[in-house]
Structures are given as structure tokens and as C-alpha cells.
Amino acid sequence: MKKVGRLVIQYILATLVALICLVPIIWMVKSSFETAQWMRSSRIQFWPIEPTLINYKNVLNNPNAAIGRSMLNSLIVSSLATLLNLVITATAGYAMSRFKFKGKIIFAMYLLIFYMIPGTLALIGMFVMLARLGLLNNWIGLILIYAVGGIPFSTWWLKGYFDSIPIEIEEEAMVDGCNRLEALWRVVLPLAMPGVVTVGIFQFVGCWNEFMLALTIIQNPKLQLLPVQIINFMGYQRVEWGPVMAFSVIVAIPAVILFAIAQRGIVSGMMSGFTR
Amino acid sequence: MKTSIPAPAPRKFSLFFERFMKHSLPYFLILPAVISLVLFSLSPFISGIWYSFTSIGWINDIVKFIGLSNYQQILVGAVGIAKFFRLAVVQTIYWTVFGVAGQFVLAMATALILNEKFPGRFIFRTAVLVSIAMPTVVLALTWQWMYDPFYGIVNHYLYLLGVIHNPNTIWVGSTNSTIWPLIVVSIWRGFPFMSLMLLSGMQGISQELYEAAKVDGANVLDRFWHITLTQMRTTIMITLVLNIIWTWNSFDIVMVVGSTWGVVASEALTLPLLAWVDSFRWNHLGRGAAVSVMSMVLILGLLFWSARRELRSVTE
Numbered sequence: 363m364k365k366v367g368r369l370v371i372q373y374i375l376a377t378l379v380a381l382i383c384l385v386p387i388i389w390m391v392k393s394s395f396e397t398a399q400w401m402r403s404s405r406i407q408f409w410p411i412e413p414t415l416i417n418y419k420n421v422l423n424n425p426n427a428a429i430g431r432s433m434l435n436s437l438i439v440s441s442l443a444t445l446l447n448l449v450i451t452a453t454a455g456y457a458m459s460r461f462k463f464k465g466k467i468i469f470a471m472y473l474l475i476f477y478m479i480p481g482t483l484a485l486i487g488m489f490v491m492l493a494r495l496g497l498l499n500n501w502i503g504l505i506l507i508y509a510v511g512g513i514p515f516s517t518w519w520l521k522g523y524f525d526s527i528p529i530e531i532e533e534e535a536m537v538d539g540c541n542r543l544e545a546l547w548r549v550v551l552p553l554a555m556p557g558v559v560t561v562g563i564f565q566f567v568g569c570w571n572e573f574m575l576a577l578t579i580i581q582n583p584k585l586q587l588l589p590v591q592i593i594n595f596m597g598y599q600r601v602e603w604g605p606v607m608a609f610s611v612i613v614a615i616p617a618v619i620l621f622a623i624a625q626r627g628i629v630s631g632m633m634s635g636f637t638r
Numbered sequence: 639m640k641t642s643i644p645a646p647a648p649r650k651f652s653l654f655f656e657r658f659m660k661h662s663l664p665y666f667l668i669l670p671a672v673i674s675l676v677l678f679s680l681s682p683f684i685s686g687i688w689y690s691f692t693s694i695g696w697i698n699d700i701v702k703f704i705g706l707s708n709y710q711q712i713l714v715g716a717v718g719i720a721k722f723f724r725l726a727v728v729q730t731i732y733w734t735v736f737g738v739a740g741q742f743v744l745a746m747a748t749a750l751i752l753n754e755k756f757p758g759r760f761i762f763r764t765a766v767l768v769s770i771a772m773p774t775v776v777l778a779l780t781w782q783w784m785y786d787p788f789y790g791i792v793n794h795y796l797y798l799l800g801v802i803h804n805p806n807t808i809w810v811g812s813t814n815s816t817i818w819p820l821i822v823v824s825i826w827r828g829f830p831f832m833s834l835m836l837l838s839g840m841q842g843i844s845q846e847l848y849e850a851a852k853v854d855g856a857n858v859l860d861r862f863w864h865i866t867l868t869q870m871r872t873t874i875m876i877t878l879v880l881n882i883i884w885t886w887n888s889f890d891i892v893m894v895v896g897s898t899w900g901v902v903a904s905e906a907l908t909l910p911l912l913a914w915v916d917s918f919r920w921n922h923l924g925r926g927a928a929v930s931v932m933s934m935v936l937i938l939g940l941l942f943w944s945a946r947r948e949l950r951s952v953t954e
Contacts, residue, residue, distance in 0.1 A: 380765035457667035483930035487682030493697035571773035621771035
């Protein structure tokens with residue numbers, strides 16, 4: 363009996379937490395299916411009063427929203443930044459996991475200090491640098507910055523994955539005639555693949571959601587990425603919350619799906635990452 | 639037994655190669671990371687600090703060293719940027735202290751719940767994870783809509799509960815709105831991720847400690863206070879320091895909810911937003927950099943000041 367009571371309390375508390383997490387999200391989804399008339403009513407309920415797809419149609423057909431183009435832009439920039447980030451950090455994470463070398467501590471320290479640098483200060487330096495290189499209003503600069511911005515997190519995380527792969531496996535491969543790099547490429551990386559995918563998803567979603575850098579560096583609306591594009595779209599009209607919420611749902615869906623796919627890896631990766 | 643001697647020449651070479659690799663391979667492996675960090679993190683950071691001592695206003699300007707003039711403009715006087723700066727310092731402290739405190743309470747509660755094993759736990763974990771995955775801009779817009787003075791859900795319920803007397807209270811986006819509604823958004827944004835950080839520390843605590851305490855007759859609160867919190871000391875410290883720095887430096891929420899397209903409410907202004915607006919809207923890159931540098935000095939100073947006892951005990 364006591365056990366059942368305990369379980370009930372646990373469920374009540376857990377539901378409360380889930381509700382706190384989900385209420386704004388539910389509200390966003392609900393609003394995206396609501397007609398303009400019902401949006402301006404005092405009737406408040408958590409499912410659409412008169413469900414409609416008109417907001418989605420509005421967003422998808424409105425040339426000012428340009429959702430298809432900006433989604434493609436976001437996809438290109440985030441994918442390339444993620445690939446670049448993984449190439450850089452897989453090797454660095456492997457070195458951090460398997461070798462002792464002079465300067466390792468300095469490198470590790472910088473990865474931690476990285477998070478203390480204020481984004482706006484680095485952005486000012488970057489902005490001037492990119493302007494001099496002619497890379498403002500250009501994806502190349504943004505891709506490089508996104509890829510570098512994820513280096514500390516990805517490196518630590520991948521180091522953790524490499525730590526969990528027994529070194530004997532590589533030694534065996536090296537006895538069989540592989541050199542170290544071949545062993546990394548042929549044996550260790552395939553084993554670490556689930557980890558690499560998880561880290562990649564985390565990095566991708568980070569780029570997909572990023573706002574400040576895209577807002578500052580990209581001014582040409584044709585090159586703009588999704589998070590800024592929503593705000594641009596809002597600016598074109600008297601705020602109609604229905605279409606804006608529909609736009610928001612469309613932006614959020616890929617991020618949520620990717621996180622759901624990588625759920626287990628993200629939670630356990632974060633666990634081992636912070637206890638170390 | 640001549641046959642058993644292996645061919646010498648390639649072996650020797652490969653041994654040399656092995657040795658060479660052993661010493662320089664790690665450097666090759668971290669080289670791309672080091673180069674890109676120097677180019678795109680360290681050098682913009684250092685040049686940002688340098689610009690704060692120069693007259694640069696926009697990208698084509700001549701960069702001329704002007705000493706502490708930017709800092710003087712920010713710190714001295716009571717009008718213009720100096721007034722904004724002073725207001726922003728106060729708001730940023732509120733924003734960080736109350737934001738992180740709220741995040742911590744909710745995150746700790748969430749972590750405690752998710753740490754228990756019960757059937758269907760993964761559903762609740764998914765709810766937490768979904769809110770972590772949401773883009774900050776999307777959340778900020780949703781909250782802006784929830785704060786809508788006429789049709790917003792916040793006014794609706796607060797009026798029903800009798801908390802507010804004006805059913806059309808304007809919370810955000812006007813010239814006299816304050817930082818407090820934004821802090822609510824920041825708490826909501828920050829606590830799910832923080833709860834996973836805390837959970838990681840919580841799962842490192844051995845169950846035997848709790849069993850032993852139960853045998854000794856400790857109640858739930860005792861166990862939480864003396865075992866959970868004490869055992870998690872390091873995790874809590876790291877989590878708090880990181881979240882204080884992230885919250886202090888965060889930009890998206892204040893920008894999107896607080897000042898849609900240029901309406902900068904002086905009571906809803908934090909230092910990162912002021913630095914950004916000064917640099918990229920008012921075209922004072924150098925002065926914006928100075929605001930940023932001051933912001934960094936302040937948060938590091940505050941952190942060291944509040945951790946001075948711990949630091950002293952470490953150094954002695």
C-alpha cells in the first residue's frame with residue numbers, strides 16, 4: 363500500500379514537471395492550428411477551438427516567409443558546420459583520449475575557458491575580421507564559426523566515447539599491420555560511430571537553433587537562416603500570431619525529431635560527461 | 639637459424655616511423671582544432687579587447703588607439719551610454735541571480751524526480767529533452783505570444799487568479815517593461831538542461847549511503863540535505879558556475895522578447911544586449927567591445943569574489 367502511494371506521488375510530481383516543460387510548447391502548437399478569429403477571443407483552451415491548416419498554408423505560400431529557401435539555407439549551413447566540426451573533433455578527441463603529450467593540459471584548459479568568453483565580445487572581433495576578409499553576408503564565415511563554436515563540447519564528448527573503447531582492440535589491429543591512423547579509421551571510428559552520430563546531432567541542432575551570429579553576420583535576406591527568418595517574417599506585418607506560431611512549429615520539428623532519435627545517447631553522454 | 643631473422647630494412651624504417659608517430663601524432667591530431675580555435679576563438683577575443691581601446695565605429699573605419707576613452711564614456715557621467723550601462727549592470731545582476739536561482743530549484747526538483755526508477759519514466763525524460771531541443775527563438779516568440787496584453791494566456795490566468803487587476807497588463811516589448819517577465823522565460827529555458835547536469839551527479843551517489851541513513855533513522859529531508867547535497871557538492875558547483883556564466887552572457891531571449899526591432903526598454907536591458915546594440919545598431923564597435931569587456935570583468939570578478947573562501951582554502 364505504501365509503495366502504491368509512493369508511486370502515485372511520483373507520477374503526480376513527474377506530470378507536474380512535464381507540464382511545466384510542455385505548456386508553452388503545447389500552446390505554440392495549439393495556436394498554430396487556430397483561426398485568426400479565435401486567436402482574438404477570450405476563450406482559452408489547450409486544443410484548437412476550430413482546427414485549421416490556414417496558418418500553415420499562409421506561411422508556406424507567403425513569399426515574405428520564404429520558408430523553403432531559408433530551410434534549405436539552414437540545412438546547408440548546419441550540415442557543413444557539423445561535418446567540419448566532427449572531422450576536427452574526432453581526431454582531437456582521440457588524441458585527448460589515447461595520448462599523453464606536452465601541452466595537453468593547456469589545450470584542455472582552453473576548451474574549458476572557451477565557455478567563459480562572452481559571445482558578443484568574440485562576435486565584434488569576428489565581425490571585423492570577416493568584413494576584412496570579405497566574408498560578411500557569406501555562409502563560409504558562418505560555417506567556420508559554427509564548427510569552431512562546437513569544438514569544446516564535441517571534443518570532450520568524443521574523448522569520453524573513445525575512453526570507453528578498450529585500447530586492446532587497437533593494439534590488435536596494429537599487430538595485424540595497421541598503423542595508428544589506420545587503426546583509428548578502420549577499427550576505432552566504426553566502434554565509436556553511435557557516439558559520433560550523437561555528437562553530430564547535438565552539434566547540428568545547436569547550429570540549427572543559433573540566432574545571434576546569423577542575425578549579425580548575414581544581412582542578405584536570400585541567405586538568411588530560419589531562426590532569424592521568423593523574426594523577419596514577423597516584421598513584415600502587424601503581428602499575426604497564428605502564422606508566426608506555425609512557422610515556429612516548422613522550425614522546431616527537425617530539432618525535436620533529431621533529439622528524440624538521439625535521446626538515449628544524449629542523456630547518457632551528458633551523464634558521463636559531467637561526472638568526469 | 640637464418641630463416642627466422644626478419645627482413646631488416648623495412649622493419650627499421652617502420653620502427654623509426656612508429657617512434658616518430660608516437661611523439662608527433664597527438665600534435666597532428668589536435669592541430670586542426672588548435673588552428674581553428676586560434677583563428678576563430680582566441681584571435682577574435684583578443685582583437686575584441688583591442689578594439690575596446692580604439693576609435694573603431696564601423697568596419698571601414700581607421701582603427702586608432704584612443705586609450706581608455708571608450709571606458710570613460712561608459713563609466714563616467716549620467717547621460718547616454720553611461721546611463722544605459724548603469725541600468726544594464728543592475729538588470730544583468732537581477733537577470734543572473736534570480737534566473738539561475740529559479741533554474742536551480744526547478745532543475746533540482748526535476749533531477750530528483752527523474753532519478754527515481756518508475757515505469758514510464760522515459761516519457762517524462764522525453765518531455766524534458768523536447769524542451770531542451772526547442773530553438774530559443776521559437777520559445778522566446780511563444781512566450782511573447784503568451785505575454786500578449788489582449789489575448790495572452792498569462793494575463794488570462796493571472797487575472798482569473800486575482801494576481802493582477804488589469805486584464806490587459808503589458809509585460810514585454812514596450813519602452814517601460816522590465817526584466818522580470820524575461821527572467822521567467824530564462825528560467826524556463828535553462829532548467830531542463832541544468833536538470834540533466836545535476837542528474838549526472840546524482841546518479842554517481844551510491845545507494846548504500848541512503849540505505850545506511852535509513853537504518854539510522856534519517857528522514858527524507860535529512861537524507862536529501864546530508865547525502866544528496868553533500869555528495870553532489872562538486873557537480874553543483876560546476877553546474878552553477880557554468881550556468882551563471884551562460885545566463886550572464888545570454889542574448890537571444892532579451893533580444894527577441896524584450897526588444898523586438900529596436901524598442902530597447904532601459905529596464906529590460908542586459909549587458910550583452912547593450913554591447914550588441916551599441917556595436918551593431920548604433921555603430922560604435924569599439925565602445926560596444928568596451929561594454930563587453932566590462933561585462934566579462936564584472937562576472938569574473940563577482941565569481942571570484944563569491945568563491946574567495948574556497949579559493950583561499952585551495953591555495954593554502
